[in-house]
Amino acid sequence: MTALSPPSTAGHPAPPRGPRRRRALIGWGFIGPFMAVFALVFLAPICYSIYLSLFRTQLVGGTSFVGFDNYQRALEDPNFWSALGRVTLFLAVQVPVMLGIALLVALAIDSGRLYGRNFFRIAIFLPYAVPAVVAALMWGFMYGTRFGLVGNINDAFGVSLPDPLSSGLVLASIGNIVTWEFVGYNMLIFYAALRVIPHSLYEAAEIDGAGQLRVITAIKLPAIRGALVIATIFSIIGSFQLFNEPSILKNLAPNTITTDFTPNFYTYSLAFSGQQHNYAATVAIIMGIFTMIIAYAVQLRGMRKEA
Amino acid sequence: MYNTARRRGVRGAGLASVLALALTLTACGGSSDDSGGSDSGSADDVKAALEKGGDLTVWTWDSTIPKVAKDFEAAHPKVKVKVVNAGTSKDEYTALQNAISAGKGVPDVAQIEYFALGQFSLAKSVADLAPYGADKLADSYSPGPWNAVTSDDAVYGLPVDSGPMALYYNKKVFDKYKIAVPTTWDAYVTAAEKLHKADPKVYITADTGEAGFATSLMWQAGGRPYKVDGTDVSIDFGDAGSTTFAKTWQKLLDGKLLAPVTSWTDEWFKGLGDGTIATLATGAWMPTNLQTGAPAAAGDWRVAPLPQWKAGEKSSAESGGSSLAVPAAGKNKALAYAFTEYVAAGAGVKSRVKDGAYPATTADMTSKEFLDTKFDYFGGQEINKVFAQSASEVASDWSYLPFQVYANSIFNDTVGKAYVSGTTLSEGLAAWQKQSRAYGSEQGFTVK
Numbered sequence: 001m002t003a004l005s006p007p008s009t010a011g012h013p014a015p016p017r018g019p020r021r022r023r024a025l026i027g028w029g030f031i032g033p034f035m036a037v038f039a040l041v042f043l044a045p046i047c048y049s050i051y052l053s054l055f056r057t058q059l060v061g062g063t064s065f066v067g068f069d070n071y072q073r074a075l076e077d078p079n080f081w082s083a084l085g086r087v088t089l090f091l092a093v094q095v096p097v098m099l100g101i102a103l104l105v106a107l108a109i110d111s112g113r114l115y116g117r118n119f120f121r122i123a124i125f126l127p128y129a130v131p132a133v134v135a136a137l138m139w140g141f142m143y144g145t146r147f148g149l150v151g152n153i154n155d156a157f158g159v160s161l162p163d164p165l166s167s168g169l170v171l172a173s174i175g176n177i178v179t180w181e182f183v184g185y186n187m188l189i190f191y192a193a194l195r196v197i198p199h200s201l202y203e204a205a206e207i208d209g210a211g212q213l214r215v216i217t218a219i220k221l222p223a224i225r226g227a228l229v230i231a232t233i234f235s236i237i238g239s240f241q242l243f244n245e246p247s248i249l250k251n252l253a254p255n256t257i258t259t260d261f262t263p264n265f266y267t268y269s270l271a272f273s274g275q276q277h278n279y280a281a282t283v284a285i286i287m288g289i290f291t292m293i294i295a296y297a298v299q300l301r302g303m304r305k306e307a
Numbered sequence: 308m309y310n311t312a313r314r315r316g317v318r319g320a321g322l323a324s325v326l327a328l329a330l331t332l333t334a335c336g337g338s339s340d341d342s343g344g345s346d347s348g349s350a351d352d353v354k355a356a357l358e359k360g361g362d363l364t365v366w367t368w369d370s371t372i373p374k375v376a377k378d379f380e381a382a383h384p385k386v387k388v389k390v391v392n393a394g395t396s397k398d399e400y401t402a403l404q405n406a407i408s409a410g411k412g413v414p415d416v417a418q419i420e421y422f423a424l425g426q427f428s429l430a431k432s433v434a435d436l437a438p439y440g441a442d443k444l445a446d447s448y449s450p451g452p453w454n455a456v457t458s459d460d461a462v463y464g465l466p467v468d469s470g471p472m473a474l475y476y477n478k479k480v481f482d483k484y485k486i487a488v489p490t491t492w493d494a495y496v497t498a499a500e501k502l503h504k505a506d507p508k509v510y511i512t513a514d515t516g517e518a519g520f521a522t523s524l525m526w527q528a529g530g531r532p533y534k535v536d537g538t539d540v541s542i543d544f545g546d547a548g549s550t551t552f553a554k555t556w557q558k559l560l561d562g563k564l565l566a567p568v569t570s571w572t573d574e575w576f577k578g579l580g581d582g583t584i585a586t587l588a589t590g591a592w593m594p595t596n597l598q599t600g601a602p603a604a605a606g607d608w609r610v611a612p613l614p615q616w617k618a619g620e621k622s623s624a625e626s627g628g629s630s631l632a633v634p635a636a637g638k639n640k641a642l643a644y645a646f647t648e649y650v651a652a653g654a655g656v657k658s659r660v661k662d663g664a665y666p667a668t669t670a671d672m673t674s675k676e677f678l679d680t681k682f683d684y685f686g687g688q689e690i691n692k693v694f695a696q697s698a699s700e701v702a703s704d705w706s707y708l709p710f711q712v713y714a715n716s717i718f719n720d721t722v723g724k725a726y727v728s729g730t731t732l733s734e735g736l737a738a739w740q741k742q743s744r745a746y747g748s749e750q751g752f753t754v755k
Contacts, residue, residue: 059430059710060538060751147574167727254515254569255723259716272401273716274746 052281059275070282079260080283084290086171087262091239094175099231101179102186107216109187110194121191125184132181136248139177144252165253174245182238186231193227194220229302233295240291243268263287348438348640353648356641360385363639363646366393366403367418367631369467371662375655379646382654388646396420400712403634407432413636415643419464420629421455422519425535425709428463433632435461439644444652451625451701452667464630465651466667467659470590471698472523472613472626475597478686479607480509480585492555492614495586499564502585510566511559513575513584516726518718519626520589524556525549526624526705528616532740535706541755542708542743544736551616553732560725560732567726576600588613590626591694595663598684605683610690612697623700628667665694672698710750714743 053070057063074080105124109117127135142149143164150161164173197220205215221228243264250257259269263283271280365376365388376388391414393402400423406412407430419427427433441462445453452466476488481498484505489495499511514520525532530548534541544553559565566584568575578584580601587593597608613623631651633643649655656671666672672695681687708714721742722735747754 058749058751059426144574146568147577251569251572254719255727258720258723260720269716273397274713275404275750 049281049285052278053285055278057275057278070279071286073279074282074286077283079266080263080286083260083263083266084287087239087242090171090175090242091236094178095232095235095239097175098179098183099186099228099235102183102231103190103228105183105187106190106194107220109191110220111212121187124187127181127183128185130181132244133248135181136177136245139173139180140249140252143173143249165249165256167256170249170253170256174242174249177245178238178242182235186235189227189231190224193224197223225302229299232298232302236295236298237291240264240287240294348434348644350440352641353439353645356639357383357386357645359642360387361639361642362387362389363416363643364389364391364414365416365631365646366391366399366414367416368392368395368399369418369629369659369664371659371664372418372467372650372655374662375650375658376646378654378658379649382649383645386642386646393417396423397712397716400426403427404432407634407636410636413634415637415639416631416633416647418467418629419632420627421452421466421625422707422711422715424456424464424630424632425707426712427632427634428458428461429538429709432635433463434635434637434640435463436465436633436644436647437462439641439648441465441644441648444648447652447668447670449667449669449672449698449701450703451698452628452630454703454705455625455628455707456630464632465647466628466630467651468592468628468664469667469698470592470625470627470665471694471701472527472588472590472624473690473693473697474611474613475587475589475593475608476611477579477582477585477604477607478609479604480582488609488611489614490612491618492616495614496555496558496562496564499559500562503562503564508583510578510584511564512586512588513566513568513570513578514559514726515565515567515569516719516723517570518715518722521552521556521718521722522707523624523626524588525552526702527613527622528552529622529702531704531706533706533708533711535709538709538752539755540708540747540752542740542747544733544740548616549736550733553736555616557725557732565726580604582607590628591665591691591697592627594682594684594690606686608685609688610685610693612693621700622702623697624705625701708743708747709752710743710746713746714739717742 054065054067055063056066056070105120108114109121114120130138140148145151145154145161145163145165150164154160162169164170201219202215205219210218241264242262246257246261246265247268250261259273260266264287267280267283267287270276270283274280360383363386365372367390373390376390380386380388393399393414399418403414403417403419406414417433419433424433437460442460444462444465445457448466449469449471451471452469456462456464456466474488480502481488484502486498486501487494489498495511502509502511522532525544525548528548528551530544530546530550530552532542532544532546532549534543544550566578568578568584575584579587579597580603582604597604615622631647633640633647637643650659652668656666656668660666660671660677666677671677672691678691678695679689680691682690718739721738722732724730724738725732725735744754
């Protein structure tokens, strides 16, 4: 609406009442189809989840209204907190590593000093084109200590590498899969942002006698701050929603990946193994709010520095 | 056969459940709402329903049933049977539970494994088939499966297959290292040590923690950790049988004598094929899986009675097996029962046995033709004799929880810890007991 109004009022300082109202309605006509779909596929499921979260269905006793009991239970649920702690740890380690590599690669490709630039760009982006489920299966096979790549290395060199799917390493192994998958995607975001920096800035820097490192810290990084913030937010959301990799790898490591390994996996187990749809909805809503808060905080911080 | 499918289903759990949900949606209106039928239920109704005809939707993942459905249609031209694979095991139960709570798209007949039937019968989601004449079939079935589908006088499903347990062993491996095939579980542990010592690549068996397997061995050992009386439930892994199992199995864990290979994975079949996994204690439905999954070992495998907990005893247990049940929300239950009986007790059984199913009906289990069948894969051994013997020795009074599906899903979270860390099996079982109890109370059961 706001986007439409300035040009329409600009030429007519005092338009008659009728047309203005008609214009307003025309605006709704344009936005209507979107709003209808938005309400149906976005707002309705959220409202339904909130509605579900206020009830409790038991195998014995049926459904009853319980108000905010489910929320209270979730906030006291050690399984939920351990899952949240796990993805937070994942977030704290994996996201900086992934974004760091992506930034390094983007800068290298952008520097113009890399031989075979296009090849590297495509090659690094390629894993993103592999569906997450396939990637997890593929890595799962490689992680195998008996017949997988790890097993082959052990046999060939007579070493015994630690099992990547053991309790201590499984989170790092999942981080490795996710990093492999998404470095290319983030690299592309950074690279695209780097490409739009006006060349005159580099020329000015050269005249001032600035070296490459100075160009990076004084021109490139500040110029792509927006892209960095966006990539960070995407990665945070992605970490909190971790599901595919643990769910696939669970078949190979049933004892190290528990049914409450990540919040999303926990929600899934609650709903589909435990018939606890109400509680699952509650956990999902809490996770949603949590993710929103963190993502918003990162965005605010990113914007503040920009100003 | 269905078990392979089951694990494959689990492998793509996320995807499968989406599919299952989609199926639930598409199955809406798939039920036979146009054909009449009364709810009173009697043998006469069944006859009348067959004459009148109608449409049936059947949910099953058993690959031998579609053919039987065709035969049924041929025998009763007015009946149309639509066989739908709505997912395997847990995936199907999820879809079924969703359909039942939605009150839409409920199939007329659904395959439900014994361990999961309680969940549906408790909520009266499946119809009591006794009035339709199922109560008269008691003598047709072997006691294990029949016990699993009945509760007091009610019959909640008809057994379609069963899994009396036996010990499958790779004779070539045992001969090579001159080790006797164990007849007791203590001898089994000794054999495990000898085998692994002789060749560190060889393990007596593969196990990464499986609820069905653990509970079956407790069952054989005389443990009855679950006691169910309506909504009164008790869970206690402290009884003698359960403890015996935990103690013995702990020895295998401590000695690192179990291959850390999860059942139904490619690695597992590879191990069964190349002799690195030497034995397998499981149900009578396994032969077809071995033949297709480990063809390289043709002629190497044999079947022996399940090792005993005390020398000289004769005790066995069931592993797996499923029934066909008629959801209470079905529109044409009399006709649904007619089909169920045809598959589970009538002409369908012979056809299914021919296709590799292991029956639950005594007559088929003890028929000479069945017992005398020689299996080339098993070096010409008449393996059905071993299974039939086992079926007759299955210990009675076992019951699963009315929420066993959920309990099994958290087995690896709790007991599984014993396989990957310093936790002992009995500590793991205690944790499993605690969490299962908590879930039971939460769901409104009286847990003792």
